[in-house]
Amino acid sequence: MKYLLFIFAIVFVSCQSNHDYPPAENAFDAGREFIDAYLKGDFKKANFYMLQDSENIVILKKVELTYKNKSAEIRNQYQTASININSIEDITTSETIINYANSYDNAAHKVKVIFKDGKWQVDLKYTLDGNL
Secondary structure, rough: OHHHHHEEEEEEEEHHOOOOOOOOHHHHHHHHHHHHHHHHOOHHHHOEEEEOOOHHHHHHHHHHHHHHHHOHHHHHHHHHHEEEEEEEEEEOEEEEEEEEEEEOOOOOEEEEEEOOOOOEOOOOOHOOHHHH
């Protein structure tokens, strides 16, 4: 009986870890959650809201390395910054461009969010300014 409880506990924990974050209900939610995670340095969460392909994974790793190489003071500024959405443009019913800035650097950035495999996800390959 203890063995069955142990197995149940492992299955329960593994299922929970796959669903740490709620799925995005729309393009705006996916983009906002991704941007917020990036600003806070939470790359596990950013990865959750990102389209999973090899090119995006490489891009996110580079972004994470760049972020971590910033000074603690700059990272703190990003972590406390708010997101300012400048515009949301629906390209198609499954593609949206979010133009945003953050209150720390006020630089304009754009991310593309797509609906694929039943999920809204950020596609970094098409980040229009090459920066987040």
